[in-house]
Amino acid sequence: NWRASPAYGYVKGFDRTIYKKEMNINEVINSFLEHIRTFKDRDNFVWLTLVDVHHLINTIPDISNQANNSTSAHCVTPWHDEDNKKKSVFVSRDKNLTEIYANEIRRVDYYLKAIYDYIENNYENEEFIVSLVSDHGQGFLTNDQNPISIARTKVPWMIRGGNIPQHESYELTENIDLFSSLLKCSDLETKDHGSESICPSILGGHENRKFVISQSIYPGQTYKAIIRDKTFEYKFESIKPVSSNGKIIGDVTFRQNRPLSKSIKDIDELHNTKKYRRIIENQVYKWNNRKN
Numbered sequence: 001n002w003r004a005s006p007a008y009g010y011v012k013g014f015d016r017t018i019y020k021k022e023m024n025i026n027e028v029i030n031s032f033l034e035h036i037r038t039f040k041d042r043d044n045f046v047w048l049t050l051v052d053v054h055h056l057i058n059t060i061p062d063i064s065n066q067a068n069n070s071t072s073a074h075c076v077t078p079w080h081d082e083d084n085k086k087k088s089v090f091v092s093r094d095k096n097l098t099e100i101y102a103n104e105i106r107r108v109d110y111y112l113k114a115i116y117d118y119i120e121n122n123y124e125n126e127e128f129i130v131s132l133v134s135d136h137g138q139g140f141l142t143n144d145q146n147p148i149s150i151a152r153t154k155v156p157w158m159i160r161g162g163n164i165p166q167h168e169s170y171e172l173t174e175n176i177d178l179f180s181s182l183l184k185c186s187d188l189e190t191k192d193h194g195s196e197s198i199c200p201s202i203l204g205g206h207e208n209r210k211f212v213i214s215q216s217i218y219p220g221q222t223y224k225a226i227i228r229d230k231t232f233e234y235k236f237e238s239i240k241p242v243s244s245n246g247k248i249i250g251d252v253t254f255r256q257n258r259p260l261s262k263s264i265k266d267i268d269e270l271h272n273t274k275k276y277r278r279i280i281e282n283q284v285y286k287w288n289n290r291k292n
Helices: 025-038 095-122 177-185 273-288
Strands: 129-132 158-161 212-216 222-228 232-241 252-259
Touching: 025 095, 095 129, 129 177, 158 177, 212 273, 222 273, 232 273, 252 273
Parallel strands: none
Antiparallel strands: 129 158, 212 222, 222 232, 232 252
16 A cells, blocks of 8 residues: 555555555455464564555455456456546446455455464464455445445454454444554553544443545545435435645535435434534644644
């Protein structure tokens, strides 16, 4: 992941960093096994980035993916953009890309078993925590072209180990909640970290999120934000595009709210629109006044 470049500060807090643009799944797993075997007698926090499921590193699928694709899926070149201008979240719905994507996930999952087997063969369940999390879904999975549509932002989060119960939870969470959750599940404490991260109750937290926020801040495009609670989603958008330095300019307007289930009336009976508008305005203020 080139965005995780050491030049961006991603080496802070790490004793050892292996960085290479577009490392494939085989290189990532090999580096992990080399590291964990070498430093087996100490505690480890290891962060692995699996770029293969974001886009195909070699432009076309590997052979195990190709063999499971239909004929029509062989006629496209997934994720290829000669000008490198179109972001993955802006790709239109495409059944061939969806098929390739699903097979690529299966391929990556197959190789991840090497990590799982090593951990299970060398550690007791209470000695490790494994978490799989993604920052977003794919644009070609949905007809909704909003870059923060529910299909692109409602992603699964899997975590196992320690004293974590075997359970499916439908609590509302944000990506930042991984931080507090790892601390809680590892029996670690930190002071004054200034994070808005919340550990969900299923993992031992004391509060649940009543809503979650998704934002799209791309220079040259309008700022977009969506707040989702258990029943509705509320869409907000700026009138003017985001500036080249990332500043959100002008007013942010409320666009619409709609129910997340067909069984819910299309009426905001709790009148949360004004409350959520203030929350979005506060988010914009904090973003525009952040310290670089």
